[in-house]
Amino acid sequence: MQEAAHWLTPQQVRLLAAAATVSGIPRLLASDPGTAIEGGQVPRMCAILDHTTRP
Numbered sequence: 001m002q003e004a005a006h007w008l009t010p011q012q013v014r015l016l017a018a019a020a021t022v023s024g025i026p027r028l029l030a031s032d033p034g035t036a037i038e039g040g041q042v043p044r045m046c047a048i049l050d051h052t053t054r055p
Contacts, residue, residue, distance in 0.1 A: 014052040021048045 025045050028036045
């Protein structure tokens with residue numbers, strides 16, 4: 001995303017981050033739920049969503 005950040009608006013970068021996170025959580029849980037949950041990856045992805053949806 002850093003390569004694209006120079007030509008995207010801040011709102012577009014936030015939308016891209018939210019979309020990637022929302023689509024990534026189910027794939028992460030489907031491929032390796034134990035590691036995703038115990039390793040703290042899901043809470044980190046939720047923190048990304050919290051940050052990107054702030055006004």
